[in-house]
Amino acid sequence: MSELPLIAVTDSATCPRPLAEQIERLAKLTKLRPQAVILRAKSLDKAAYRTLALQAQQSCEAAGIPLILHSDWQLASELGIKKLHLPLALLRQLPTCERAHFTWLSTSVHSVEEAIEAQALGATVLIAGHIYTTQCKAGLAPRGLGFLQAVCSAVSLLVYAIGGIGFDAAQHAELQANGARGACVMSAYMRL
Known part of the structure; x- marks a missing residue:
């Protein structure tokens, strides 16, 4: 099996330093370098998120x-x-004409039905x-590997796993064996 692509997901609650500083650290990684960074910062208001987004974009x-x-x-x-990345509730509200602007439009799913709906959206x-x-x-x-396999079988989209995932090769192989094309890692990346 090849190496599983990893996406870093930011989380100020588990990060011991400011997110802009942590993203700068992630950007300098050679080993464990993320394929991408999802800038999640639920505690920030719109203005603060915009400032962080500009800093993250530069890094x-x-x-x-x-x-x-x-x-x-x-x-x-x-x-x-x-x-x-849009939570499913926001994806449902995204104007159809805006969807074409994005080359990557991800959403979180917690059931096979949500996966099918997200693909249709x-x-x-x-x-x-x-x-x-x-x-x-x-x-x-946890929903487990059976859930992951069911989602991967139900849609034709790339599926990334999330939740309790670290930098463990055996765990990554298990995710790949159940259909995941990659994984999102939050806490482990925030603690690096």
């Missing part, structure tokens, strides 16, 4: 790492960023989770 462009904005499609359009990538036990979803049982 990612300098390193040749694609930046994927989270939730704010208008900002992505304004900044010329062609990659966007024009998503180009699905992020399926959570697969393993994770502190981010404390108290919630």
Whole structure:
């Protein structure tokens, strides 16, 4: 099996330093270099997220790492960023004419039905989770590898796994064996 592509997902709650500084650190990685960075910052207001997005865009462009904005499609359009992650509720609201602007339009799915709906809505990538036990979803049982396999079988899109994923080659092989084309890693990247 080949190496599983990894996407870093930002999270200020698990990061011991400011996100702009952490993204700069990720951009300089040689080993464990992420394929892309999803700029998730739920605690920031629109103005603060815009400032962070501009800083992240500069760091990612300098390193040749694609930046994927989270939730704010208008900002992505304004900044010329062609990659966007929208929660499914926001994907449902995205005007059809805006979807063509994005070369990567991902959404999170938590059931096979959501995966099928997301594909019909024009998503180009699905992020399926959570697969393993994770502190981010404390108290919630993971959906597991059977769920991942079912989602991958139900759609023709790229599916990335999320939830409890670290830098473990055996875990990555398990994800690939169940259909994942990549994985999203949050906590492990935020602690590097």
